[in-house]
Amino acid sequence: MKGISLLFFSLLLLLSSCSNQNADSSGSDFSGGPLTFIVPTAAGGGTDIVTRSLGSMMEEEMDRGIGVENIPGGSNAIGMIEGANADPNGKTVTMVVAELAMLNDLGLADISPDDYKPVAMVNLDPAAITVPADAPYDTLEEFIAYAKEHPDEIKIGNSGTGSIWHIASEAMGSETNTSYTNVPYEGAGPAVTALAGGHVDAVTVSAAEVLPQVESGEFKTLAVMSEERVEAMPDVPTFEEEGYDLGTVGTWRGLCVPVDTPEQTVDKLEKSILETADSKEFEEFMNDGGYGLEIKDSEEFQAFLNEQSEFFDEMLTELDMKQEQ
Amino acid sequence: METLTYVFQFETILLLILGLLIGLFIGALPGLSSVMGVALMLPITFGMEPINGILLLIGVYFGSIYGGSLTAILINTPGTPASAASVIDGYSLTKKGLAYKALQVSTVSSAIGGVVGVILLILVAPQLAEFALRFSAPETFALALFGLSVISTLTAGSYAKGMMSGLAGLIIATVGLDPISGVTRFTFGNVQLLGGVSFIAAMIGLFATSEAFRMVEDKIRNTDSSQTINKVKLKWSEFRAVFLTILGSSGIGTFIGMIPGAGADIASFVAYNEAKRFSKNKKEFGNGSLRGLAAPEAANTGLTGGAMVPLLTLGIPGDAVTAVLLGALTVQGLQPGPQLFVSDGSLVYALFIGMLLANLFILIIGFSGIRFFTKILKVPGHFLMPVILVLSVVGAYALNNNYFDVIVMFAAGIGGYFMKKFNFPVAPLILGLILGPLLESNLRRSIILAQGDMTIFLTRPITVVLLALAVLTLLSPLWNIRKKWKPDVKGEI
Structure with a gap:
């Protein structure tokens, strides 16, 4: 019986050691090997669920493994810092969230959209x-x-x-x-x-x-608070329709890679993500979960990030919450 | 009839049992909590039939809470925060060689607690939900204070040392982003500390790692600490004696479960405290009391039924696990809320039956597994010690895939070792660490809601009752000490 318990534990240790071998994906070459999606929030939340289902659909489309790693904590800063510091070979992709555009201004963490090269945005949920x-x-x-x-x-x-x-x-x-x-x-x-x-x-x-x-x-x-009405609530007007110039205020999610990633690699990733995000299957998943489907390519996402950074900078200055780093 | 054919299908039952076994395993590993277990299994359920997917997750949820207690009782290492209170009397029983009986009590209490929770859920869910919604910030603050007052019964001999331990927990809980104004406190510019000190990493360190250190010491000093296992079974008369405690604690668990924001950790400590309050033999608590083990075990599973109340009736998750379950339901195209009972009535009742079955299976798996589980005690200390250490490291790392939590775990392990050495109880520290943020944010939120008017704590009936209970619990040990005219007490009061 002693043997069995020991066997049980060694098995267990083996299992647990399998889960974290993504950090040093060998070489700087994008071809071959699995991808890792970093999620800066805990398992089970909206960001996690969206990333996991997008990942599993992309696995089929790209015919390569995709592992999802949750690195929550620090107002989502820790995972996003880790993702920005990953090898810029396109194999570590981070699902960034709205906090990316605020953390630096709030004086909480040294991370901003400038640390990332945007690949594609998939979701926007306005206030x-x-x-x-x-x-x-x-x-x-x-x-x-x-x-x-x-x-x-x-x-x-x-x-x-x-x-x-x-x-x-x-x-x-x-x-x-x-x-x-x-x-x-x-x-x-x-x-x-x-x-x-x-x-x-x-x-x-x-x-x-x-x-x-x-x-x-x-x-x-x-x-x-969005430019267009929300699909799930077609009868609810936007602030703009009611005569207020508020633009888009909401949470959004999109995939980014470290800023030094080669252009060619970004293009390849962008193509795969957009192909999956545009699929009927993903649309159905987003609608069932109540997530707003909003797809932007790399260029549009970059423009959106700049716009959001500016907006938060303005808002936080006005609220006297901006901290100089 | 439609309901029965829903549940009693080979595949459904098999998935439920599979879920329970996976949950048992996840729960027994320190660091892997119920939430993580359910969240990790979630994507697998997307392609399944709704009832199959949901029952698989329910199995993981229930199994993990039960599994966390196994290690709490056997090796002083709660697998999940829900089992932190089970350590106190559970491990004492193991030390007395009564591990077999302790596991029997745990299994029976867990199963009964779970069944009571589900029955309450079925019978009075809508009424309970209405009541739960009346819990605003002042009520939650009072509940947290009541939970914290339990420290006074976890003192293991010295009231002062228990209080110091609890206060240390509260102080450590202030590290990180302030929950109301978002200001950083005691982070020293370290991003890792923004979210505060992870209480699960701290719990692993205080209970498991420090225990491994103690084993090393025993080895060096050659005081062999290997446990004896007497195959003493639970007697019918003993079961009858704890039965009322089990029922009461199940009720407490269900009640606390449906309150948004309050989880299994609080429920089990409060149930422990109430069991002690109504016991004639208070001295046996902390020294291997069957009641002291039955109470938290019944409460932490009773909670599962309660937690489903606001989820199913209002579409509002009361805690982190039910938040993940809400995600699972919506992805399946089901919208929890009042209409769920109308639009998918047979599915809801199938879910209830599945939950009852899950508790029955816990009873069966538990009783047939006890012989196997207790074998772990036969593993000599020099094998067990490195295994516990490795599990602590893996568990702490797995929390957030972050090495910082491993550092926290080791720091807490060293701290816990010395606390035990100098007879400071560690449970109050954990309680302070868990309840500190709940206490602070709800106190300050109450004041914001009342726009500065402090009488908000005196004008709401539920708040007043809970606050009175808290003060009573906190001060009653002092009263007892005073009655005995111990000379050293005056200075303390």
């Missing part, structure tokens, strides 16, 4: 201003009017100070000349729970995150 169904306002106009009469009275739940949904609420306040009490929670989920319990009056999280309650008639979404 949606959502209130309980029985709230005394039915449109954005009425909501803003109420807020003007009652400054600081409306409590807006967000996913943490300095998080994208907090910025969204502040951006709305500064664009519409209104002020709110912003209540930070540990993520969008808890903020939505607080809205369901009537502890806050509104949330500014993504449409996808409130969709179940909007569909069941508990919540109503007044407007979304």
Whole structure:
């Protein structure tokens, strides 16, 4: 029996040692060998699920193995720093998230879009201003009017100070000349729970995150912060339609490689990712999960990153949250 | 009938059992938590039939919570935070040579806890969900404080040392990004510390690594610590004696499970505390009490049923595991929430039956496996020690694929070794580390919500009751000490 327990443990050690051999993919050559997708968030979240399913679809398309590695922590900074410092051979690809454009300005970590070469963006979920169904306002106009009469009275739940949904609420306040009490929670989920319990009056999280309650008639979404309407909520107007110049405020996800990666390699990766992202299968997956499908190629993604960096820089300066590094 | 044919299919049952076994394995490894287990299995379920996929994940979830207790009891190493409280009396029983009986109690309590949780879920889910939603920041703050007050019963002899250990945990918990204003605290510019000190890495160090160090010391001093296993089985009369504790703790677990933000770690500590409060023989707690083991074991599985309440009825996940399950349901095209019972009613009831079956299988797997599990105690210390060390390193690294957590683990291991050496209990430190962020963020969130009005803590009935319980628990040991007129006490109060 002693033998069996020892065997059991050695097997176990063997298994666990198999999982981390990606760091030094040999050589700087893109051809051959598996790819690694770094996810800067914990396993099981939206970013993880999107990356994993895109990865498994790309495996078939590229006919090579793709491993997903979660490196969460530090407001998503740790995984994104690790990804930017990987060998620039195209074999380590990082799924970057909106925080990439903010972390440096917030003074939290030395990482910015300049450390990456964008390959393709696959997802954008804009902020949606959502209130309980029985709230005394039915449109954005009425909501803003109420807020003007009652400054600081409306409590807006967000996913943490300095998080994208907090910025969204502040951006709305500064664009519409209104002020709110912003209540930070540990993520969008808890903020939505607080809205369901009537502890806050509104949330500014993504449409996808409130969709179940909007569909069941508990919540109503007044407007979304994007250039076009959200597919899942075709009746909800954008801020722009309502006469406010807010642009796109939301969370987004896209694949990037270290900035020194050869152009040729980026092109090859871009082609494979776009081919998969454009497929019917991926579209279905995104719709089922409630994720906004927004595909941008390398060039468009770069332009979008510049635009976002500028926007956050402006917003954080205005909010007095910008830290000089 | 449609429901029954849904569940009782060869493939479905097989996947459920497979899930349980995978979960058992993941749970037993320190560092691999329930959330990670469920998340890792998630992509595999995408192509399956909805009920098969969901039950596979449920199996992993339930199995991992049970598996975490096995190592907690046998080698003083909780596999998941849910089992941290089971160490206290579980490992004491093992040291007395009663590992066999301890595993029996753990298995029975886990199974009953799970069944009670599911039954409560079936019977009163909608009403419970309404109640759970009334928990806002002040209530959660009061619950966290109540959980923290449990420290006063984990003192292992010295009230002062227990409090110091708990406060140390609270202080370490302040490292990282401040949860409300997003300011960095005590990170010294290190990005790795932005998210704070990982409490799972710290837990592995404090319990497992320090235990390995102790084994080295025993080896050097030649005090052989290899355990004896008496095959003493649980007697019917003993089971009857702990039965009420199991039922009560299952209820506590279910209740805490449905509250958003509160997890199995709090549930098991609170259940331990309540079991001790209502016990006539308080002294046996911490020295191998069957009640002290049954309570956290029933609570951490009772929790699983509770955690499903807000998920299924409102579409709101109460903790990290149910957040992953929410993802699994939506990818399958199911929208949790009030309509789920109408649109996919038979699937929901199939899920309930599957959950009941999962608990039955835990009973069967547990009882047929005890003989095998206890074999680990026959492994001599000089084999076990390096295995525990390697598992600690692998577990800490696997948390976030990050070497920094390994450093945290070793630091906690060295700290834990000296704490044990000088009779400081380590459980309060873990409790402080887990509850610190919950306590702080909800205190400050309450004040924001009330716009500075502190009376918010006195005007809400649930808050007041929980705060009163917390103060009572915190101070009752002092009262007992005072009654005995110990001369050294006055200085402490």
